[in-house]
Amino acid sequence: MNDSMLVYVLVVNIFTLFLMRIDKQKAIKQQFRIPERTFFLLSFLGGALGTYIGMQLFRHKTKHASFTVGIPVLIIWNAGAFIYLFVNMS
Numbered sequence: 001m002n003d004s005m006l007v008y009v010l011v012v013n014i015f016t017l018f019l020m021r022i023d024k025q026k027a028i029k030q031q032f033r034i035p036e037r038t039f040f041l042l043s044f045l046g047g048a049l050g051t052y053i054g055m056q057l058f059r060h061k062t063k064h065a066s067f068t069v070g071i072p073v074l075i076i077w078n079a080g081a082f083i084y085l086f087v088n089m090s
Helices: 002-028 036-058 065-089
Strands: none
Touching: 002 036, 002 065, 036 065
16 A cells, blocks of 8 residues: 555656646746646645645746745645555555
8 A cells, every 4th residue: 555655646746746837837928827726735635745846946936925835834744644644554
């Protein structure tokens, strides 16, 4: 079961990073954007690290206090949740 959890974490973070790239490109082109609540939901569900890396890599949403504070908090939440699941599923 631990392998599937690792795969889940990798997939959700890569997907969230990919969405950050898409949203940055849409922002540059002034097109319809991905809602911020989508990023927070995916971050809550395990993709916070991908969101944070996307923020730094693409310089996207770095001026939004909700992201600069909220995403690090969700990284801690994710770490705690995955450690809890890892310990209790072993």
